[in-house]
Amino acid sequence: MADLLYLIPLLPLVAFVINILWGRSTIRGNAHWIAIPAAVGSWVLSIITFREIYTDHHAISQRLFTWIPAGDFNIVVSLYADQLTAVMLLVVTSIGMLVCIYSVGYMHGEDGYYRFYSYIPLFIFSMLMLVLADNLLTLFIFWEAVGLCSYLLIGYYFRRRSAGNAAKKAFIVNRVGDLAFGIGIMLTYWTFDSIYFHGEDGILEKAYHFADYGISEGTIMAIGILLFIGACGKSAQFPLHIWLPDAMEGPTPVSALIHAATMVTAGIYMSARSYTIFIGSENAMLFVAVIGSITAFMAASIALTQHDIKKVVAYSTVSQLGYMAFALGTGAWVAAIFHLMTHAFFKGLLFLGSGSVIHGMHGEQDMRKMGGLRKHMPITFWTFLIGSAANAGIFPLAGFWSKDEIIVGAWVSDSHYGKVAAIIGLCAAFLTALYMFRLVFLVFFGEERFDSHVHPHESGPWMAVPLVILAVASIFVGFVGFPPEDGAFHEFLHHAFEHVHGHEVSMTMTYTFGIVSTVVALSGVAVAYITYMRKAINTDELAERFSGIYNFLYNKWYVDEFFMAAVVNPMKDIANFLWKVVDVRIIDGTVNGVGTSIVAISARLRRVQTGSVANYALEIGVGMVVLLGVFLVAFGNLF
């Protein structure tokens, strides 16, 4: 399989090239007949690679070509697949395939149809290459390529100003992260003299034994933090998360694929991939954990107050990413990846479900104009219910296992912040349950609040089938990690994290936490039931009483406004100042000033030529006298 590795990314690339070149003229309507086979093909190949890696427990790699031979900074593009990559391959290709199938129904009739079905394979290609990259720079390349695809897909409805602004905002915020990531790469190169992950002089080995390479702990911390800030940019962690909610401007399948399952997890994958750097310095781990926990809690709290169905799911994604981040921060590496996998499935399901709701409601996204849809869309309702239960972490479903394992991992980890993170994790779990079921009750139960001429209908088979598949996956994928800590998944992934030594978790600890998290989840559901089904608590009056908090949450903790005031507008003012004052007046002013002053002098000097011979004679006389005087004094030995 080693020499067929390049096929996995190649298929979507070929699909992209075909669709983009001939899409507009010939393919037009049935561009999906090119995209879906490619996705399925790379899915099958991923399974084959997964099986091969699973059976003989060693990584496979394939060298493609040398990219930049700049002196000793020699970059070779080669593919490397180990256990971690195998998992990611599976996640990306399966979700990609399902989204392609789903979109046939959802995007039917769109005018830029071929455009959609060329950007999606491009995205899958970039994501696969990112995952298969074996050095930081190749990863960085496809990191930005993925950013490009998200820009193009968010800006799909380019006629809308909001879509254009959202795309621009996403790209620029990602670029802020990429700045830190780039600087991180440079620092890694100049400290480890190479940026290849694996191999004996790879950075993972060197970072692990950084002491005996004479590298200071501070440098390792710096690299860790820089790489994580890069990850924050992509995985929408606390300061740089502002672009994800706006990214909902794109079509819903895009949100499902990119902003739920794959792209946003790239940051987590990158941090996981360079785990020895983080292991090297606790401060870096602490930083990651703190950011993760803040994000988890913040996103969950904001999700409570949102009215747009996709915004709620988007904030829930940010919150779950926060979970994965603080799992990494507290050393629960395998738990983080496990949660990543499960989250991909049930979050993809939630997005596709909300997509089919919107599709049914002819573009209506505001929950306050929905209600009682379970009668009209039974399949969507049931699959959505499974997804939200999994997301909330209800017992048998996937969400419970991975989230519970993260909290246990955090609690038991040796970093003193672990316990605090676990508690925050639990509060966030409660809030997650609350807002998920608030959404379910508002949308599917209660009286129908949409106006008459909207008659919701169940989605066609193209959309229903993926929903069902994902629902089934959300139920069973959890058992891969059963029993907690030493399930099949953990034992498989330990090979990727050989420098990580696991923690002994007594059975009692797992049971107690199992029960605690279930209780928390169910209480969340109960509160949601009371407020939204029984209308016992009047939400509006609650909002007035705590209007301060409510507005704070509703306005997304004023992060957007903060950035706008602190960064964007000042930059524009500086730019205007630089242009108007410095460039035009000072530099150009001096340049033109020199010119005009010379012309002015010349106009005055011109006056000397008065035209009368007497003046001329006088001036010649004066010149002579001065010349004589000066030189006689200076040279003659008179005095």
Added chain:
Amino acid sequence: MDSFPILSILTYVPVLGAIAILLMARGESKLPKQIALAASLLSFVLSLIVLFRFKRDDTFQFTEHHVWLKDLGVSYFMGVDGISLLLVVLTTLITVIAIVWSWDTVKKREREYYVAMLLLETGMLGVFLSLDLFIFYIFWEVMLIPMALLIGIWGSQNRVYAAIKFFLYTLAGSLLMLVGIIAMYQAYYNQTGVRTLNILELQQGAALGAYSQNLQFWVFGAFFIAFAIKVPLFPFHTWLPDAHVESPTAGSVILAAIMLKMGGYGLLRFNLPLFPDGSASWAPIVIILSIIGIIYGALVALVQPDMKKLIAYSSVSHMGFVTLGIFVGNLQGLEGSMMVMLAHGFNTGALFMLIGVVYERGHTRLIDAFGGLASTMGKWAAFWLVFTFASIGLPGFSGFIGEFLVALGTYHYKPFAAFMTFTVVILSAWYMLYLTQRVVWGRAWGQAPDPADNDLLPEEKLELAALGSDHGHGHDDHGHTAHPAVSGGDHDHHAEDDGDGYPTHPGQINSSKWPDMTMKEMICIVPLAVLSLAVGVYPKPLFAIMEPALKAVLEGATRVIGS
């Protein structure tokens, strides 16, 4: 000594073409264009031959040496090495494209236009190929006059001011360089008693310490100012926006793609090897200026109302990388600066042509005048996106390699400097995407606002309400029917239909009738796109060509003439 003087022929074919055009009768025939194209194509083919027969080492090849003024030690000495070869091929390629571009856009005084264009090409080729300071200076000045004429005669509104400013600014710098050349020539004579302006010998002089520390400092300064004006480096850049805005499209393509590289090439060819101590003492100043230039250029580009001025300031920012890379003092920096020079040639040249396309149709360059071109000019929008992301420095395109390598080299010099440099990644994304958003995306002329748009302006909401009352169905995110987006204005029976729709935002001009990219425009832009992509994905051959020469320059090794 290669017997066949291919370099001289390469340099003088355009001049012969120019003379042929001049001697040709004054009739309004298409002959001047054809001769110009033939001459430039011939020199392009010759440059390709040189490219393929060039041995990848650090010697000067295809050299020609004829003594000219024995008394002054001036000889006609031409040769090419790793550094100048790539720039020569870029020059001939861009000139061919520029001539093809002005095939139907230049209407008045075509004969003089093509004569000036060909003279310009000879000047530029001469600068890159001459290895004797005297003829280098001659070609450097010869280049000035045709460019000033190009801007002055075929430019737009206040072209005369721009032409004169460009001419005087560059002339002042080059005169300073003349004094520098002679001072060095004098110092070498005092030291070795030999009068020569041959670069190789002067470099040997530098090696055996002919130039005192003080002299090196001042002569470096003189050379540096002349080249800094050409780059343009931060304080000396104010001529560039005027020159670019006023010059015709083909002129600003050549100006951006090649003439800005003269400064960088000069620093690489003269300042670094000839004045090692001078470079060491000047390096901090240059680096600070470059970083200021990078950030300053990007920031100012953010608020420009005129498209060409925006791209011009972005060139100031990109070219800041070149000087930064040269003086950072490691191989990555040098190779990065060479790559930036090449990449900037493709990307900015193409961007100017794209603006030219729109200028031919709309006869204005103000950003407000455009909007929603994606729906009316699909192909143009696609190319615009490709080159926007190329110039932002998206990996996979040629822009990224250069900028990353320079930043990498700078990091080795001083980490904080690299951080400041790499912030341009954000700024360039910001201004380019701002430009793209205002020009490409958004509502085209006469297009109804999209009901599902969340950032609708109040007047757009009113319009929607008016429109909504006609159709009677709710706004639907992806409803098939209510999607007049691309179906253009036909379906949109707006009330005051002045023939074909209405401006969607103040200042917009009617772009609904604009044809998409014509065949000629495609011929010019597609090669640049392919090159930019190819160099971005597989730059290995380019590195192979320039690495030995740059390594020699870095280590200050004495260069020798190869076979």
Added chain:
Amino acid sequence: MTVHLENPDWGMVLPQLIVLALAIVVSLLDAFLPREKHFTVITGVSLVGFGAAIVALLTQKGETGETFHGLFRLDGLSIFMNLVILIAAVLTVLISASYVEYLDSKMGTGEFYTLVTFAVLGAMLTASAGDMIMIYVGIELSSVATYILTAFAKRRGTSLEGGLKYFMLGLFASAILLYGMAWIYGSTASTGLDAINASLTATLSGEDANAGMLFGLLLVIVGLGFKLAAVPFHFWTPDAYDGAPTPVTGFMSVVPKAAAVAAMVRMMVQGLDALSDDWTIVLAVLAFVTMLFGNVVAISQRDVKRMLAYSSIAHTGYMLAGLAAVQVVDGVANERSVSSVLYYLISYAFMNIGAFAVIVWVQHRGQGTGLDDFSGLASRSPLPALAMTIFLVSLMGIPPTIGFYGKYYVIVALLDANMLWLAISIVVASAISAYFYLRVVAVMYFQEKAADDTDRTVVPSTLLNVGILVMVVGVLALGLFSGPIINLANDWTNLFSIAASAAGQ
């Protein structure tokens, strides 16, 4: 008491004799030839005459010697100077032929050429003078002839006025020159330049010059400075150049100036060698002031002819700078400095007369000499516009043209004498000058002249076109073949060898 009149060596004086004969022949032709044949015959004879003189001159290349008791010197300097003067004379005849005949109140052809020839003769004699008296008389001969030429278009008020101003100030300056020469004679008891040098080195032998000598030196510099149009004494130049008919202006800007340069070199380098460290500083200061003043004032001129007047003042500054680079070390001046001045002179001759020739060409088309009369010239008549651009570019000092090589050699000479500040001032001055030269080019190329209603009566100007073509080729080609010219200029130093041999006898 026997008067020993030895027979002078006529071979050495051949070129001057030919020119004298030409003058006489032309004046006779003017008297006896019928009016209508004047134009063709006299122009033809003048051209042939000057050509013969050039041929005779070139045969003398490399020889040295003196005759007429040291009054006439034949050495590298005189040969080169005479060559420049004769070339300028030929060019003047070419450009002034049709102007004199048809334009500017129909001047008398015969008298015009007689006076031109006399002026040329005066200049040639000054160039090859070995004695102060000879220099004085030679300069006065060429000056008187030039006064008359300036006032030649006498029915045009401004020509008379220009001539009068030039005349009166010329008189004043020659009186001062005479007084300076008197003082030098007083301090050295002889008028021969070599004798002066010998007596000076004897009396001085190292320590400082005494006031008498210095006084004489300075007065001579003032007198010659006037002829050269150095700044404090340049006041006549703009009015005289502006007033004179344009071909005369072209002639006047080169030949008398060349004579003055030759006189300056003779007096300073050959005569007052011992005081060299004094007068080099004087000349340097004069050069600096002249350069800057000439260029700066030229900027605000709206009339091309008057602008070229100021630009020729600036070019005097560049030449003086070359002279200031002379460093006499143990009796021999560094050869590069004066040769750069000589080379600059020949380049100046070509480009300056060329520029005036194009103005004459425009005047032939009935236009004036203002900047607006040049607007849109390129679109109407591209070739003369191209010629004017080449001349202006050469005046600016842009490489492919001869002007650049001239400036290049002067800067090399200056840096040889490590006067860096003067070299930089040349560079700054030519940068300033670029502005107003470029403005003319801009006016010609960038402006579209409104379609003129009546195309002026076109006056035939065949010779003028030939003249312009010759000068364009000269400006472009001489740069390439500057090698032989520089060698010719370099052997000006053999004037010292004559001095040494004369002293040796």
Added chain:
Amino acid sequence: MDLTTNHFLFVSAALFVIGMMGVLTRRNILIIFMCVEMMVAAVGITLVAFSHETATINGQVFFLFALAVAAAESAVGLAIVVALSRQGRAPDVEEMQTLKN
């Protein structure tokens, strides 16, 4: 004290300066011509004084030629003045201001 060359030099200098003052101040061109003649005469005195002191005749010969030249020039000068007067313009320095700056 006896008569030395310096006396003569002083006197000639005085005459020279008077002549110059005449040129600088007077407006009538003819008077200016006369003053220049005086300056030349003053130089003559210096030349003859020096020739007497250094006992070489060259000075006197020099003045002789100067005389000749001055005579020729005055002829030309007067011719110009006559031509001007024919055009109705007075031989006045202040009136000659059509050509300026």
Added chain:
Amino acid sequence: MSWELVFFAVFSAAMLLCGLGVVAFENPVHSAVALVGSFINVAALFVMLGAEFLGVLQIIVYTGAVLVLVLFTIMLIDPTKLPEFYVGAPLQRFASVVVGAILLAEIGVAIITRTALEQIGPHTEAMVQQMGGNVQAIGQVMLSEYALAFEIASLVLTVGVVGAVVIGLPNRMVEPNTVTMSLGHTRGSSDMLAAGPKFESPMNIPAERYTAPVGERTVVMTKDPDAYTHPGETSK
């Protein structure tokens, strides 16, 4: 107090007084006469210095020929046109006096500090007498050593004559007081500056607006560059 010194004082005083007279007199004829007086005293000084030939020459050439020429010219010029006693702007006069004084001081300094050359030339009084007097000495030197200068001086005189004829002689009886302002030449005028009206070449300045810079002469504008005012002809 030798008689020589007395004579010297008388002659030089007379000379300087007459010189001042030339400058000071209002009427040009009076200043001409004063000049004659001055030249006579100069001749006397020449004789004292042993240069009799030059003294005689001075009187004959200058006083006889040049001054007579000047008087003729004064007679020719229309008296109404002669500028009255006007000595330039006050600043001009004051400045020239100052310049004159400084120059005199400088020359004085030069005279005082000059070192006379002891080296005696060949022409001592005795030698001159032996050669037969000052005239013979001058002749011998002039015609032998300075023969070339002698010839060229003759050429200068010839040119003087030719010039005088060319400029002085009236072509044809052109009516007085008219001057041609040929379009071929545009005069330099100060009003061309940016501040002044945009420069128009004389061609298109309407005749009535054209303020002739000169007295009350009638100026005839000719369109054709080479036309000049024929008697009775009007400009086209």
